[in-house]
Amino acid sequence: MLCENCQELDAKVHVSKIVNGKKEEIYLCEECAQINNNLDLGLDFSFNNLLTGLLNNQFHPHKINFTDKQISCDFCGLSYDKFTKRGRLGCNKCYSSFEEKIDKVLQRIHGTNEHTGKIPKRSGEKVKIIRQIEKLKKQIDQAVEKEEFEKAAEIRDEIKRLKGKIGE
Numbered sequence: 001m002l003c004e005n006c007q008e009l010d011a012k013v014h015v016s017k018i019v020n021g022k023k024e025e026i027y028l029c030e031e032c033a034q035i036n037n038n039l040d041l042g043l044d045f046s047f048n049n050l051l052t053g054l055l056n057n058q059f060h061p062h063k064i065n066f067t068d069k070q071i072s073c074d075f076c077g078l079s080y081d082k083f084t085k086r087g088r089l090g091c092n093k094c095y096s097s098f099e100e101k102i103d104k105v106l107q108r109i110h111g112t113n114e115h116t117g118k119i120p121k122r123s124g125e126k127v128k129i130i131r132q133i134e135k136l137k138k139q140i141d142q143a144v145e146k147e148e149f150e151k152a153a154e155i156r157d158e159i160k161r162l163k164g165k166i167g168e
Contacts, residue, residue: 003029073097129166133159 003011004027011027018024072079078090080098089095095102106112136159143152 001027003027003032005029005032071097071101126166129162133162136162 001011003009006029009029009031012030013028013033015026015028015033016023070079070081073090073094074097075093076090078094080101083089083094083098089098136155140152140155140159143149143155
């Protein structure tokens with residue numbers, strides 16, 4: 001399928017918008033998508049504005065006010081205020097400088113601030129079991145906290161069974 005904008009390159013970016021229940025789609029090549037970073041969708045919309053809005057907590061009903069905009073990266077000097085306006089970090093050290101605020105946003109968007117990537121096919125089964133054990137350990141802690149000891153014992157037994165599968 002060709003790009004709907006330039007009609008020359010293969011479309012690799014698919015953009016969908018739904019307005020008043022009506023779905024519209026556009027297919028763009030990477031170059032046109034890059035040039036049209038704001039992707040005029042008939043709305044006042046850009047990915048940078050979306051990210052900035054999330055960082056400023058505009059879409060959250062219980063708004064947390066980040067009043068300390070004077071925080072800046074010790075390495076590149078980027079201020080938190082400038083980061084929220086442009087929607088991009090200045091360097092890899094910015095993650096450490098703005099960690100507390102970024103963690104809150106990631107937690108809200110993804111439900112977690114911990115990245116779990118794809119599992120390699122070779123060691124996939126073992127990695128899946130290890131991740132399952134980690135989840136069960138969190139569940140056992142929650143069960144004990146709620147004084148659900150029978151449930152905790154069942155989870156403990158499941159952990160033992162899974163550890164046996166991977167030879168631990």
